[in-house]
Amino acid sequence: MSGTLFANVDNSTFLDLTAYELTSDANVVTLASISGTSLSPDQLTEVAQVLKSAFYGTADAEVSVRAASGGDSITIALVLDRANDPDALLSGNWAARQAALADQPSVASLYGADPATYQAVVDAVTGAGALDGLTGTALLTDGVYVSSAESRTVxxxxxxxxxxxxxxxxxxTVSVDGEPSFLxxxxxxxxxxxxxxxxxxLWVDQAMAPEYTEVDIDDAVDPATLGSGALGVGNGATTDALYTPDAIARLYDFPLSEAYEAVAAGTATDWQRMVASLSSPTVGLVxxxxxxxxxxxxxxxRAMLNLPxxxxxxxxxxxxxxxxxLAGSDTVPANATSGETTLDVSIIATAAPNSSQVLYGYSGQTTYTxxxxxxFDAENAPSILTSSYSDHIRPTPDSPFAWAYEQLFVDAQLRNITAxxxxxxxxxxxxxxxxxxxxxxSHAVGSAIIVGGSSLSTFGTxxxxxxxxxxxxxxxxxxxxTLLQLVAGGLAIAPAHLDATDLALFVETVWYDYRLEQKTDGTYEMDPSYLKNxxxxxxxxTGQPIPSYQAAFGLPxxxxxxxxxxxxxxxxxxxxILNPDYDGIGSEPLTAPESGTSxxxxxxxxxxxQLDVIFxxxxxxxxxxxxxxxxxAAAIAPGSFNDVTIGHNTASFFYYHEDSEGAPNGNPDYAFIAKSSGGEAYIFATGLGYPAIEGYDLTTGLGTPNGLLLARALTAIAHAQMGNQVQPDVVSGLNATTxxxxxxxxxxxxxxxxLGRYQVTLGDQVVAGSTDGEGLVSGDAVVQKMLQSDFDATLVQLLDGASHxxxxxxxVTEGDAIGASMGDTALGLYQAGLTAGFGFVSFGGDDAGxxxxxxxxxxxxxxxxxxxDVVVRMRQxxxxxxxxxxxxVDDLSGTVDGQRPGDAGYxxxxxxxxxxxxGGGTVIAGPGFGNYAEAVLTEVDDGDILAMRFSATFEGVTATYWAFAEANETVPDGGHATHIWNYGLNTWGWEDTTAVNGSDFDYNDLIVQFDFTSLTGHDLIA
Structure with missing residues (x-):
């Protein structure tokens, strides 16, 4: 424009906003090459061809482009950089963040836009002093749009x-099939x-959902054989189970749900009524x-469930x-509300009944808005924000659009909101x-918790x-x-004790509900298909770096x-859930089924x-x-999660239209489907996707929650970070392998x-051996889950004998180098930065180490x-x-009043x-084979070092074992027997026999856990 100098904005084409990885590089380059404030007819035609190719492929769609008219307008956001970089704050530990974020006015001042810079940009684009051609533009501040220095947005x-x-x-203006569709x-x-x-x-507040239908088939990719019937293990029940969200919360042992349920049923104790009276934070739903x-x-x-x-x-x-x-109208009928909305509000209404809800509707805008x-809703100030909606576009990673989206969720971090x-x-x-x-x-924001989906099967299902x-x-x-796998996944009742009517988790698999059936004419129909949710x-x-928390977890x-x-x-x-078509007068039922990661x-x-209430x-x-x-929590207390290890999410495909040549018929490698909008198409399945595996995977992440165990782990971590560390970490000076x-x-x-041949070096001492086969063992997750009070005693007995x-x-002496190797290869430290403060470090990984x-x-x-007071949990x-x-004990070597382990006076x-x-006494009796017991220690001081002595009586003869091997019996090689195994967060297992008298080395004869935090407050999770 006259008198105005401009600077190019890198990666800011329309395809940089919308189509990263979804269109060819040629389309991006071609569109970038067409520029100007007055395009010729030939240029407009070329733009139409590019957008047709980018969005609609060979679909039967007519795309045309014209210059936008005077009546066309578009809403955009200019997003400023921050006055200061918050990375150092946000990359610190949780406790350090909380200390800084408690002063929200300072946070807004430090990490919003510089006020003078912000005002200068506002002045440049609005009002009398605006740049040429912008004097009629007004700043949007109507509540739907947040324009402020704190939000950095104009x-x-x-x-x-x-x-x-x-x-x-x-x-x-782009028209599709003759109708204006987007700008x-x-x-x-x-x-x-x-x-x-x-x-x-930059952001453009224009809701659009292009049809990306690229059909170029890679000849190097062979078709995947899909099989027939239900394609997902654990997704093929003849009758799906249907539960209200509060019942599903109980399946996952949400820590406060039992109290909520009892109050609703009118059977609550005074303590449960107290729990139900505690307010929980406001939840915002986009x-x-x-x-x-x-x-x-x-x-x-809510009344159906006896909730107020x-x-x-x-x-x-x-x-x-x-x-x-915040976006409704008395003139809008109930059935204008989508099933997505009724799903979300129903879940919060019943699984978090003490949380107020705030709904942020954005109909006509983008999810970003x-x-x-x-x-930035200061009036309602939600502490938790959830949404299953995405913006159906894909910005280029290094574009101004992707930066704006990423920084929006950094704003949520800085306002201490769980997203x-x-x-x-x-x-x-x-x-x-x-x-x-x-x-x-927009489903992969690094500062949000991203939630995947499982298929849960009870025994009856x-x-x-x-x-x-x-x-x-x-x-x-x-x-x-199988039992070890299922227990790690959440099974807590022996299969023989399960009934078809029990509301109890039997097995979880990846949610993968596609089906392929052969029709009578020999063709195959896929319904649901990869085109459906x-x-x-x-x-x-890959457009963003691995987050620090996943890197620290050792994910490759x-x-x-x-x-x-x-x-x-x-x-x-x-x-x-609440039926989205329910109208209150009985013509439609009150409830309806719904599903999805939504x-x-x-x-x-x-x-x-619920966790916030406990915190x-x-x-x-x-x-x-x-x-x-x-x-x-997953590193130190894996029992906090139910590990989903069965299934996959493989759904990558090419898409044939009905008029495509060469699409075969009657071949299960291609699935004949009916599109939801009508018409027919073929799918070419590539077989690319991800399997569920032990530990973290790209189908269900860390797994599904064991709510009570997760609450205990998170509070233990939080208190440890908040406190002054009295004792040193188990190791220091971490590097890749030592x-x-x-x-x-x-x-x-x-x-x-x-591991095969292994060697562990600790200072000038070496522990060496060989493990050529992997036996069945009770891992940390299984042992920690056995410390649930309602875990079936018979199931405990069935798990006995898995040997280490x-x-x-x-x-060792402070400063001694510690390392491990497999054969001649040094093993890398694994999750050590997460676990060293909790008494253990590992070399190698999940599979062997x-x-x-x-x-x-x-x-x-x-x-x-x-x-x-400290809780002691035991499972025999x-x-x-x-x-x-x-x-x-007085030190980490076990000294007590000058006596060292093995001394006569120890x-x-x-x-x-x-x-x-x-209640008195100093000795806790074991609860008996398979059984559970608790005790409470008194007068425990911060920084105390707690050691154990375990005694087992065999046929009238009592053997006593200590956590410090030097106090135990000798073994044939001249050393002393070790009778204890560390199973993660303050959890140990004891072995009650030795190599001399026939040990099975299962280290679970008595499992013991110390809980230093759960008796805090009103004992909500003790």
Missing amino acids: WLTVTADEFAALFDTQLL AWAGSLSLPTDIAGSVAG EGTTADALKGYLNDY AYGAADTDGFAAVDLVN GYQSAI LMSSGDGGSSAQYATGNTLVHS ALTDTTLEAVLSNAQANDLA AASGGGID LDGRGIPDVSAVAGGNTWYK AAAPLWAALTA QDQGLPELGYYNDLLYI AASGADQALLVQVAGP VASSTVA VTVARPVAIAETPGDANGQ SGAPDSTLMIYR AAAAEAAAYTLK
């Missing part, structure tokens, strides 16, 4: 002329040099459509809650027909699912490998892996609300951004998996308080009569240092 609605004046680029531009955008240096991001009538209908749904109404003065024992609709209005998003329902393809694995970039026949048969035969989204967004990813966690999404279990995300939001009750801040805590002992201490050396390689004990661990617990008490998996004594010194139990 929202404008501009005409075609104003768009050209601002970006030196012509605005274009676009050719070439790259430019910005006036006066503001270009201040604007780092929704496509909402309606004011929804509140009344949702109250009918939103806005009711009489709460019937529950905390008072309300529902606020809805998120921003929620993040949860679904992983999407298109499996490994994200429903894009490129033949490759892809994820929705499994009986009707032919895809689970092998799992069911092996479990009923008490096959040890039927599988857990998951994969790698070249980008952001999704999902982080999962919950049931469909398949064999569906959600019973359900899993708000279920995790409900769990987060507040223990004097901790709300969780806010806690992705890193989840990965720490570490240094953090203290003079005794360390257990534990070997797992098929014998552990050993080595005394060496763990070096302390045989003692260090008390990390809430607020570094002294004189605390050995037949002999057992007892346990817990005593205070036993007497230990007994004198024994902790007193609540």
Whole structure:
């Protein structure tokens, strides 16, 4: 424009906003080459051809382009950079973040835009002093759009002329099949040099969902054989189970759900009524459509479950809650509300009944706009934000559009909001027909918790699912490998004790609900097909770096892996929610079935609300951004998650239209389908996707929640980070393959998996051996789950006998180098940065490795308080009569009052240092084979070192074993027997026999866990 100088904005073409990885490089280059503020007819035709190729492929669609008219307008955002970089703050640990984020005015000042710079940009694009051609433009501040220095955003609605004046680029109207569909531009955008240096991001608030239908087939890719029938294991039940969200929360042992259920049923104890009276934080939901009538209908749904109404003065024992609709209208009928919205609000209403809800509708805008209005809603201030909607576009990673999206969720972090998003329902393809694995970039935000989907089968459901026949048969035969797999996945009842009517988790698999059937004419029909929502989204967004929490977890990813966690999404279990067509007068039923990761995300939001109640009750801040805590919990307390190890999300494909030549008929490698919009098409399945495996995977992430165990792990981590560390980490000076002992201490050396020849070096000492085969062992997750009070005693007995390689004990000096090797190859440290503060580090990985661990617990008490009560949990998996004594030692080598382990006076010194139990005495009796028991230690001080003495009586003869091997019997090689194994967060297993008298080395004869934090507050999770 006259008198205005412009600077080019890199990667700002229309295809950079919309079509990364979804169109050819040739389309991007061609569109970038067409520029100007007045395109010729030939240029407009060329733009139309590019957009046709990019979005519609060979689809039968007519695309035309014209210059936008004076009546056309578009809403855009100029997003400024921050006054200061928050990376150092946000990459610190959770406690450090919480300390800084408590002062929100300072956070807004430090990490918003510089106020003077922001005002200069506003002045340049609005008002009398605006740049040429922008004098009529007004700043948008109407509540839907957030324009402020804190949000760093300048929202404008501009005409075609104003768009050209601002970006030196012509605005274009794109019509599809003769109907104007969206606005676009050719070439790259430019910005006036006066503001270009201040604007780092751009957003265009235009809702559009292009049809990406690329059909170029890679000849090097062979078709995948799909099989027939239900294609997903655990997704083939003849009758899907249907449960209200509160029942699903109980399946996952949400920590407060039992109390909520009891109050609703009128059977609550005084303690349960107290729990139900505690307020939980407000949950915000970003929704496509909402309606004011929804509140009344949702109250009918809550009444069905004996829950009080939103806005009711009489709460019937529950905390008072309300529902606020920020985008509804009294004139909008209830059935204008989508099933997506009723799904989300139903889950929060029942699984988090003490949370108010705020709905942020964005109909006509982008999801980006809805998120921003929620993040900066100071009046309602949601603590938790959840949405399953995505923006159906894919910005180029290094574009100003991708930067704006990423930084929007950094804003959520800085406002201490927990953001949860679904992983999407298109499996490994994200429903894009490129033949490759892809994820929705707006479902892969690094600062949000991304939630995938599982298919949950109860025992009764499994009986009707032919895809689970092998799992069911092996479990009923008490096959040890199957039982260990199922217990790690959440099974807590012996198969023989399960009934078809029991509401209890039997097995979870990946949600993958596609089906392929052969028709009578020999052709194959796929319904649901890869074009429909039927599988857990998951994969790698290579357009952003791997997040620090996933790198620290040891994941070998070249980008952001999704999902982080999962919950049931469909398949064999569906959600019973408020019917979106319910009208309150009886013509439509109150409830309807629904599924999807769109359900899993708000279920995790409900769990987060319960966790926030517990955190507040223990004097901790709300969780806010806690992705890193989840990965720490998975590293030190894997029992916090149900590990989904069966299934896959493979759904990558090419797409044939009905008029494509060469699409074969009657071949199961191609699936004949009916499109939801009518017509026919063929799918070419490439077989690219991801399997469920032990530990983290790209189908269900860390797994589904065990709510109570997760609550205990997260509070333990939070209190440890909040406190002043008294004792050193087990190691220090971490590098790729070695570490240094953090203290003079005794360390257990534990070997797992098929390492072959191995060697562990600790200072000048070496532990060596060979493990050529991987035996069946009770891993950390299984042992931790056995410490649930309602875990079936018979199942404990069935798991007995899974043997480890014998552990050993080595005394080391502070600074001693520690390393391990397999053959001649050094093993890398694995998750050491997450676990070293909790008493153990590992070399190698999940499949095979060496763990070096302390045989003692260090008390990390809430607020570094002294004189605390501590829970001791025990599960006996050995037949002999057992007892346990817990005593205070003076150092990490086990010294007590000058007596070292093995000294003649050590036993007497230990007994004198024994902790007193609540109720009296110092010795805890074992509960008996398979059984569970708890005790409470008194007067435990912060930083205390707790050691154990274990006794087992065989045929009238009592053998006594110590956590410090030097106090135990000698073994044939002249050393001393080690009778203890570290199973993660303050959890150990004891072996009650030795190599001399026939040990099975299962190290689970008595399992013991110390819990230093759960008796804090109102004992909500003790």
